[in-house]
Structures are given as C-alpha cells and as structure tokens.
Amino acid sequence: MEKAFFDQDNNDNSLDRVDGRLKVTGAATYAAEYQLPNVTHAVLVTSTIAKGRITSLDSKLAEQAPGVLAVISHVNSPGVPAYGSSPAMPQRATLGTPLRVFHDNLIYFSGQPVAVIVADTWQRAEFAASLVKVQYEKEPHQTNLEANLSRAALPANVQRDKNSRYHDYDRGNPEELNTAAVKIEATYKIPTEHHNPLEPHAIIAHWEAPDKLTLYDKTQVIKGTQGNLARAFKLPLENVKVQAKFIGGAFGSGIRVWPHVMAATLAAKKVQRPVKLVLPRELMFTSVGSRPETIQHITMGATKDGKLTTITHEAVAHTSTYEEHTERTILATRMLYDCPHVSTRYRLVNLDVNTPTWMRGPGEVTGVYALESAMDELAYALQMDPLELRRRNHADSDPEKNLPWSSKSLKECYAKGAAHFGWHKRNPEPRSMRQGQMLVGYGMASSTFGVHRNYAKSRAVFQADGKVIVQSATSDIGPGTGTAMTRIAADTLSLSPAFIRFDLGESTLPDAPGQTGSTTVSSVGSAVKVACEALKQKLLQLAVNTPNSTLYNTNPADLSVEQGRIFKTGNPATGVTYTEILKQNNLPQLEVTEESKPGAEWQKYSMSAFGAHFVEVHVNPTTGEVRVKRVVTCAGVGKVINHKTARSQSIGGVVGGIGMALTEESVMDHRFGRYVTGDFANYHVPVHVDIPPIDVFFIDEHDPHVNPVGAKGLGEIAIVGVAAAVANAVFQATGKRIRDLPITPDKLI
Numbered sequence: 105m106e107k108a109f110f111d112q113d114n115n116d117n118s119l120d121r122v123d124g125r126l127k128v129t130g131a132a133t134y135a136a137e138y139q140l141p142n143v144t145h146a147v148l149v150t151s152t153i154a155k156g157r158i159t160s161l162d163s164k165l166a167e168q169a170p171g172v173l174a175v176i177s178h179v180n181s182p183g184v185p186a187y188g189s190s191p192a193m194p195q196r197a198t199l200g201t202p203l204r205v206f207h208d209n210l211i212y213f214s215g216q217p218v219a220v221i222v223a224d225t226w227q228r229a230e231f232a233a234s235l236v237k238v239q240y241e242k243e244p245h246q247t248n249l250e251a252n253l254s255r256a257a258l259p260a261n262v263q264r265d266k267n268s269r270y271h272d273y274d275r276g277n278p279e280e281l282n283t284a285a286v287k288i289e290a291t292y293k294i295p296t297e298h299h300n301p302l303e304p305h306a307i308i309a310h311w312e313a314p315d316k317l318t319l320y321d322k323t324q325v326i327k328g329t330q331g332n333l334a335r336a337f338k339l340p341l342e343n344v345k346v347q348a349k350f351i352g353g354a355f356g357s358g359i360r361v362w363p364h365v366m367a368a369t370l371a372a373k374k375v376q377r378p379v380k381l382v383l384p385r386e387l388m389f390t391s392v393g394s395r396p397e398t399i400q401h402i403t404m405g406a407t408k409d410g411k412l413t414t415i416t417h418e419a420v421a422h423t424s425t426y427e428e429h430t431e432r433t434i435l436a437t438r439m440l441y442d443c444p445h446v447s448t449r450y451r452l453v454n455l456d457v458n459t460p461t462w463m464r465g466p467g468e469v470t471g472v473y474a475l476e477s478a479m480d481e482l483a484y485a486l487q488m489d490p491l492e493l494r495r496r497n498h499a500d501s502d503p504e505k506n507l508p509w510s511s512k513s514l515k516e517c518y519a520k521g522a523a524h525f526g527w528h529k530r531n532p533e534p535r536s537m538r539q540g541q542m543l544v545g546y547g548m549a550s551s552t553f554g555v556h557r558n559y560a561k562s563r564a565v566f567q568a569d570g571k572v573i574v575q576s577a578t579s580d581i582g583p584g585t586g587t588a589m590t591r592i593a594a595d596t597l598s599l600s601p602a603f604i605r606f607d608l609g610e611s612t613l614p615d616a617p618g619q620t621g622s623t624t625v626s627s628v629g630s631a632v633k634v635a636c637e638a639l640k641q642k643l644l645q646l647a648v649n650t651p652n653s654t655l656y657n658t659n660p661a662d663l664s665v666e667q668g669r670i671f672k673t674g675n676p677a678t679g680v681t682y683t684e685i686l687k688q689n690n691l692p693q694l695e696v697t698e699e700s701k702p703g704a705e706w707q708k709y710s711m712s713a714f715g716a717h718f719v720e721v722h723v724n725p726t727t728g729e730v731r732v733k734r735v736v737t738c739a740g741v742g743k744v745i746n747h748k749t750a751r752s753q754s755i756g757g758v759v760g761g762i763g764m765a766l767t768e769e770s771v772m773d774h775r776f777g778r779y780v781t782g783d784f785a786n787y788h789v790p791v792h793v794d795i796p797p798i799d800v801f802f803i804d805e806h807d808p809h810v811n812p813v814g815a816k817g818l819g820e821i822a823i824v825g826v827a828a829a830v831a832n833a834v835f836q837a838t839g840k841r842i843r844d845l846p847i848t849p850d851k852l853i
C-alpha cells in the first residue's frame with residue numbers, strides 16, 4: 105500500500121497530522137468530553153409512531169425518579185423564540201420548517217424527540233426516560249418510496265426558483281433515442297443510508313448567563329450553528345459561542361442544526377445548568393439525516409462505434425413531509441460525457457420520515473452510480489471495452505455550460521489507473537476469469553465532483569518568539585484540515601511548518617464556511633494563503649523600512665525569503681530573520697486579517713474534479729459473497745496540499761464506496777415506519793477485513809483558475825463512482841447485473 109503512494113510522481117514531503125498525537129493519546133477533547141462543573145445529563149424520549157399526535161404525555165413517575173431535574177416536552181417547553189415565526193431558521197437548500205422540537209404535539213416520524221429528561225447522571229436520566237408514558241392518536245403513515253412514486257413531484261423549492269438547476273433539463277432532442285443504433289435502459293436503486301461516524305453526535309449546552317449561550321457541539325458548521333442559535337433564541341451573535349475543536353467523523357451529518365441540539369439547549373435553559381446530550385447509536389438513524397433513498401431510470405443511445413447520442417436520466421428521491429432536501433443527483437449526467445441529446449428530471453416524494461441530508465459526495469455519488477453503471481451496460485451492448493467507451497465520449501469542454509474546463513485530467517486518470525491496475529489483462533466476457541473457485545471481475549467507473557468555494561477569513565499573527573498563529577473558524581471532521589492549513593501557511597511564509605500553529609473549531613475565530621462540499625481548502629485555504637502572503641509582505645516592508653536593518657531601502661522585489669530569513673536575492677549573507685525585524689521595531693507581534701472569496705472566474709470556466717476507480721472483485725459462486733480484492737483510484741484534484749492526508753481521504757472515500765456497494769442499507773419496517781437497522785450489528789459498514797489494498801494516485805494538476813491555492817477539493821470525489829466500479833466488476837465476474845444496492849449475497853445466487 106505504501107509503495108503506490110511513494111511511486112507517485114509527486115515528491116513526498118508530507119506532514120504528519122499536526123493533531124495526530126493528541127488524537128492517538130486521547131488528549132483531543134471531543135464535544136461530550138468537556139468537563140464542565142455542575143454538568144447534567146440528558147436523554148431523549150422518542151416517538152414510537154410515524155405519524156399522528158400526542159394525546160397525553162405523563163411524566164409524573166419520571167419526575168419523581170431519583171436525580172431527575174426536569175422532564176421537558178411540548179407540555180412545558182420554555183420555547184424557542186423563533187419557533188413562533190415560520191419558517192424558523194431557514195437553511196440552505198431546504199424548503200419548509202425544520203422540526204421544531206417540543207413545539208406542539210404533532211408527530212412527523214418515528215424516532216422524533218417528544219421529551220427530554222435531565223438528571224444528575226446519565227444512568228438516572230436513562231431510567232427516568234423509561235418511565236415517561238406517551239399516548240398517541242395514530243394516523244396512517246407513508247414510508248415506502250416505491251409505493252408512493254405516483255406522488256413524485258418537482259420540489260416546491262425548485263418551482264419557486266427559476267434559476268434552480270433542478271428544473272427539467274433538455275439539451276438537443278432526446279427523442280433521438282428512438283433512432284439510436286444501440287440502446288440500453290435500466291432502473292437503479294439506492295436504499296436510504298445513514299452516516300455512521302465513530303463518534304456519535306453529542307452536545308453540551310451551557311447558558312453562562314440568561315442571554316449567553318455556549319455550545320460544545322459536534323458540528324461541521326461552526327459559524328452557521330452560532331448564527332442559527334442566535335436567531336432562534338434572539339440573541340446577539342456574539343452572545344453565542346460554539347466550540348468544535350475535534351470531530352470524530354461526520355460525512356455530512358453535522359451540517360445542520362438538528363432537533364437534539366435545540367433539545368439540549370432548551371433543557372439547559374430550564375435547569376440553568378450545563379446539559380450534556382449524547383445520541384445513542386440508534387438515534388443516529390433518526391436524528392441527523394440520511395442519504396435519501398433513490399430510484400433512478402436511465403436510457404442511453406449510441407452509434408455503433410460507441411459515440412453517445414442520447415442520455416435520459418430521471419431521479420426520484422425521498423424527503424420528509426416538513427422539509428425538502430434536494431441534491432445534485434442528476435447534474436453530473438449533463439457534463440460528464442460529450443453527448444448531444446440529454447434530458448434530466450428530478451423529483452421528490454415526501455414520506456413520514458425525518459429529513460434526509462447531505463452524505464459524503466451528496467447527489468453526485470447517487471447519480472454517478474446510475475450513470476456509470478449504465479455506461480458499463482452500454483459498453484456490453486456495444487461489445488466495447490468500458491474504458492474505451494468512456495474515452496470516446498470524453499467531454500473536452502463542459503457540454504452543459506458551454507464553458508472550457510478550468511483544468512481536467514480525466515484522460516490521464518484513465519491512463520494511469522488502467523496501467524497501474526493492469527486493465528489490459530481483463531477478459532470482458534462475464535464469468536471468464538477465475539482464481540480457484542472464485543469468479544474474478546474487473547470493473548471501472550469515472551468520478552466527478554464540482555469545485556465549490558465560499559467566503560472565508562483568516563488571521564495570521566507573527567509572534568516575537570518566531571511562531572505564527574493562523575486562525576479561522578473552520579472545523580475538521582477528519583480530513584486533516586489543521587495539517588493542510590499548516591502546510592499552506594508554512595509554504596506561503598517560507599517557514600518550517602514547526603513554527604506554525606493553526607487554530608480552528610471556535611466561533612470566536614475569523615469567519616469560515618462550514619466544512620462541507622469539499623470546500624475547506626479552496627475557501628479557508630485561500631484565506632490562509634492571502635493572510636500569510638499579506639503578513640509576509642508586511643514583514644518585507646518592515647525590513648526595508650527599518651534604518652538599522654541590512655536590507656534598509658532595498659526594493660522588496662529584490663528580496664527572497666527562506667526559512668524565515670529575508671535576504672537580497674542571490675546574497676544570503678545580507679539576511680535578517682522575521683524575528684529580528686520585529687525586535688528591531690520593538691513590535692511584540694505583527695498581525696493581519698484577510699478575506700478571500702470567489703470572483704468572476706466562475707463565469708469563465710467550468711470547474712470540476714475528475715477521476716477514475718478500478719476495482720477487482722472475487723465472487724464466491726456458491727455463497728454469492730463478494731470480496732473486493734484491490735482498488736486503484738486516481739483523481740485530478742488540482743494541487744494536492746499534503747499527500748499523506750490526501751491519500752488517507754481517498755482511502756476513506758473508497759471504503760465508503762465499498763460499503764455503499766456491498767453492505768450499507770437502512771431497512772425500514774413499513775408496518776411501523778421505523779428503521780430496524782439502528783446499530784452496527786444490523787447496519788453494516790465495512791471493517792478492516794472487508795478492505796483490500798487501495799492504491800491512490802493523483803495527477804499533478806496546475807489550475808490557476810479555481811482559487812489562490814489551486815486545490816479543487818478531494819473529500820467527496822473520493823467516494824463518487826466507487827459503487828459503480830464495484831457493481832461493474834461484479835457483473836463481469838458473474839454475468840449478473842445488480843441494479844439495487846447493496847449487492848448482498850442473496851442477490852447473486
């Protein structure tokens with residue numbers, strides 16, 4: 105595994121994780137681990153019906169149980185000031201009202217919080233929760249997407265927004281399908297999947313004063329959580345503090361402010377003590393979103409020599425009855441291949457479940473699974489190598505936006521991945537390759553994810569001791585944000601990384617967007633870069649303005665910097681260190697704050713990352729068990745800031761894709777409208793034994809257009825396409841095309 109990494113063309117000057125030691129020694133503090141004096145413990149009582157109303161909620165016994173401080177429900181909630189106005193706390197890409205916890209007696213889904221118990225210990229809260237008696241008036245619920253397809257509709261939030269990209273899209277004349285020489289048509293299904301980071305969601309809510317709130321929360325969006333809580337409780341922004349210094353994975357579950365956050369905050373208000381609430385694993389399945397279930401229908405037409413003529417792609421996904429969650433499911437189909445006639449349709453069906461949300465690679469991962477499975481089917485219909493089919497339909501510019509790519513290395517990814525994998529050894533005939541008893545299959549798929557960028561700010565402070573503190577209110581859900589930012593700051597300032605400390609995870613730091621959509625390096629990294637550049641310029645200016653400096657009156661353009669020393673280019677003997685400059689000017693420190701935001705480049709270029717995955721599977725013909733034996737993944741993601749952590753991120757994405765392909769499925773018992781797979785015994789994420797060697801390659805891409813850092817983002821593209829590559833490999837191994845994930849053994853025998 106290591107070998108492939110060092111085989112890359114890139115020099116390996118990777119940093120270890122700057123917080124690695126803290127994490128592996130247990131010194132890193134996660135949300136639930138903050139030690140607050142007087143802390144109390146909260147446990148949620150959740151609904152056992154999927155739809156209806158609470159007719160009575162009897163908490164007398166619970167209130168009398170030992171150690172109980174409060175039982176809060178719609179009956180006695182102190183209330184959230186903004187709940188009165190609707191929609192409260194509007195959030196990106198949703199239409200409707202987020203679930204207003206304890207607001208009224210209405211039940212929207214099974215597992216909805218109906219009360220919270222606060223006690224002096226968690227055990228006592230847990231016991232008291234068992235004593236709350238809730239009676240309901242049930243109404244018939246709908247939780248089955250397939251049975252409700254007749255209600256599929258264009259989302260209302262799309263209807264209201266004429267600029268939305270989810271409107272019906274037609275390019276050319278999709279009727280051309282009728283005249284295509286070769287056609288395929290298929291329906292693909294992905295079940296609801298749930299984010300299952302190792303660390304469950306957790307929060308400590310602490311009202312430090314009646315109008316001052318501090319949250320230790322597992323959130324990907326620190327400033328957003330601060331803003332949402334300030335609006336909800338009608339507090340000045342600066343009166344709300346949010347801390348999330350360490351996060352044990354999230355995958356998108358931490359992008360929104362969920363009901364349990366409001367429940368803990370309300371409870372803390374009521375008991376006037378800090379309240380800790382940790383979601384048990386089972387509630388991770390109803391409290392923090394999910395990947396929506398989808399049914400996708402694709403048709404493709406091509407000429408005999410494998411030139412795509414038409415693609416139609418219809419996607420239906422579920423949402424809740426109280427909000428619309430929309431995602432990019434059909435967008436990749438419009439731009440991944442050069443095809444003259446394309447149509448896409450996007451529809452939602454509301455069901456009596458909690459609102460789905462973004463889950464790693466949201467939209468693209470779903471759409472590309474269907475598209476890349478269909479491409480494989482088309483390759484077989486054409487009797488053409490699937491990789492060759494993709495090469496023949498390469499989009500040299502963005503066929504939807506009619507814009508040039510800012511950069512694209514998909515062909516290089518195909519070449520490098522195929523060569524390293526040994527794709528040429530593949531016999532395309534299904535069931536033609538064996539190793540002992542095992543059927544062997546090779547499969548591949550393309551991947552893509554849009555490049556995004558948000559406004560971000562960063563402060564950089566050069567201290568008298570030679571250290572630089574760089575700050576931004578981003579979070580780090582695992583990719584190694586602190587490490588990447590340290591690298592960017594060190595390179596920009598021409599300093600050793602050992603002199604950099606990057607602070608993140610607190611709302612008091614300069615503005616940063618949420619860690620979402622693979623945007624952290626492009627957004628926060630750009631802010632860090634411009635802040636450090638400004639700091640360096642300030643130091644250079646100071647050097648040439650300091651009368652007793654050897655560089656006095658030198659033109660800054662004639663200066664070079666190495667390892668924190670400024671000198672006349674070509675003459676290192678003239679050098680003066682950053683620290684000496686501060687001393688000569690009697691400055692305790694030098695500070696700059698800069699911002700960075702996207703500009704006009706988005707009108708000139710289409711910006712996306714592209715890649716390819718190659719997978720070998722072995723299938724046991726008797727038991728139907730699929731083992732992934734090796735994976736080669738290659739992507740062009742702009743500049744790779746730190747190879748070691750980037751490689752880890754790619755491996756994590758492939759692992760997620762293998763889970764999606766083979767095991768992950770949230771099973772709903774429609775009789776009760778309740779997920780029955782609420783633990784790791786029933787919801788199967790891959791474990792070590794399921795994961796083969798994964799070779800990761802990056803194409804060295806120089807993209808001056810995307811952002812000052814030149815990085816496109818990596819977190820999401822790492823998973824996009826993996827499930828299709830696995831499914832395609834399973835087809836070549838077995839001759840069976842499994843179009844509904846996960847590919848469990850029962851589907852292969």
Ligand code: MOS
Nearest residue numbers: 355356464620621
């Ligand atoms: Mo990602 S789904 O934006 O955490």
